[in-house]
Amino acid sequence: MQFVNGTESLVVDAIDGLLRSSGGANLARLDGYPGIKVVLRTDHRRGRVAIVAGGGSGHEPAHASFVGKGMLTAAVCGEVFASPSVDAVFAAIMAVTGKGGCLVIIKNYTGDRLNFGLAAERARALGRKVEVVIVKDDIAMPDVLQPRGIAGVAIVEKVAGHYAELGANLKTVAAMARKAADHVVSLGISLSSCTLPGIGREDRVPRGKAELGLGIHGEPGSELVTFEGARQTALVLLDRLFAAARPARSYALLLNNLGSTTALEMNLLTNEVLASRRGARIKLVLGPATLVSSLDMHGFSLSLLPLTPEFEKALLSPASPLVWPRVRSHVRPRLVKLPRELKRKPLRASRNPALSAVVSRACDVLIAAEGKLNALDAKVGDGDTGSTVATAARHLQAALPLMPLARLDRFFAATSEALSRSMGGSSGVLLAIFFAAASQSASDGASWQDSLAAGLVAMMAHGGARPGDRTMVDALAPALGALPTGLAKAATAARAGADATARMQAARAGRSSHVPASHLKGVPDPGAEAIALLLEGLARG
Helix, strand or coil: CCCCCCCCCHHHHHHHHHHHCCCCCCEEECCCCCCCCEEEECCCCCCCCEEEEEEEECCCCCCHHHEEECCECEEEEEEECCCCCHHHHHHHHHHHCCCCCEEEEEECCHHHHHHHHHHHHHHHHCCCCEEEEEECCECCCCCCCCCCCCCHHHHHHHHHHHHHHHCCCHHHHHHHHHHHHHHCEEEEEECCCCEECCCEECCCCCCCEEEECCCCCCCCCCEEEECCCHHHHHHHHHHHHHHHCCCCCCEEEEEEECECCCHHHHHHHHHHHHHCCCHHHEEEEEEEECCCCCCCECEEEEEEEECCHHHHHHHHCCCEECCCCCCEECCCCCCCCCCHHHCCCCCCCECCHHHHHHHHHHHHHHHHCHHHHHHHHHHHCCCCHHHHHHHHHHHHHHHHHHCECCCHHHHHHHHHHHHHHHCCHHHHHHHHHHHHHHHHHHHCCCCHHHHHHHHHHHHHHHHCCCCCCCCCHHHHHHHHHHHHHCHHHHHHHHHHHHHHHCCCCCCCCCHHHHCCHHHHCCCCCHHHHHHHHHHHHHHHC
């Protein structure tokens, strides 16, 4: 399902929504809905060159949101993934073209070439000065005679808009835009197709695969490749782009979100690209940003432009359309020293083979349970309990050789510190409190069982949870109570406590307290289940 009223009015309603929220941006639309859908500047000086571009909708924010000072003068919008009509393009050209003339920028698709091209010829026949630049930046299929125009069009529009804003003549604006179009290269990859309004999604990308070299209209990619993670994906795209790009001392790079790739993923991909061996040659960075999307496609594209002094100046010049990322220099991450209060003197490592074996076994159990706990948490939370616990377990397991295992109080203190650094969320803090209190109790001479009981008391005091509140306490409390009688009894008690949470009508603490009771019914608390799985695993071992 999608938030649409119907496909018939989708584009015109979306354009009006864009305009209603654009206060102060000097934007308007031409009359003529629904056949003519044109967004234009009202502050354009007709003595200067006008820049007209556009194409099918579904690539938002391109191109309507690129209308503004330093970018487009008008954007012509078609229906979703459909070229606008000749009349619509002709209307846009005639509405904004004065003595300065008009540059029409076309993405290299047959419909756009024909409709925009014929409209340009009609305007010329009426005495208007019109130049055309075709963008064909896609390198996915190098042997194709007519490469597609994809996200690189945004760079071409920025270069053209810069020179038009300076007051350059049509010949100069067209020459610089054509040079940018000839030099920019782009390549995209996606883990999914897109959802067409009123039609749905074609799930053609198998799990574990990705489509390399896909277009921006939902068409299949040139290759179906094995997905080997973000780093490998980013490097494959970057290597192919550098192989296809013209040699230069430095480059500008556009990182374009194709629709539904999260900001977290886009930042990670940006880091992989810029930290790579090729990254040192990238001087200017555009994005990561959603500029030329393909509805909700889960993918991204990279566009590479060899820099010249003219291109660099054009990209860095001010522009004020509704959407345009600030172009920034590629810089290395700066480090600021930690406050000295966090520079704790590490405890001296010591050996205890028996304790080391138990802790290592516990970590193995929690790592193995990652998928099960995530699936459980997806029903009542945000689906990350297994990953959170497994991350902490991996960190603890790696740190074991450096930990003070010969003294229990110091081991508990080191465990508390390790968990506070490696285990996210409230559960990490609570368990860090648990082991910090256990350390204090052990240093006062308490047995390890009594020390753990003291840790539970502190955890409940700070966290506010009690048995019956549907948290990990429901498994941990009975387990620690039964621990003096043996590990097997503790595991049985933990299992009974975890299973009991599935019958509790509501949670009174923790993340599940915000979840409706209907979602909790029959589902055990993930934290309690983690405790039960841990003790059962230790009892078996």
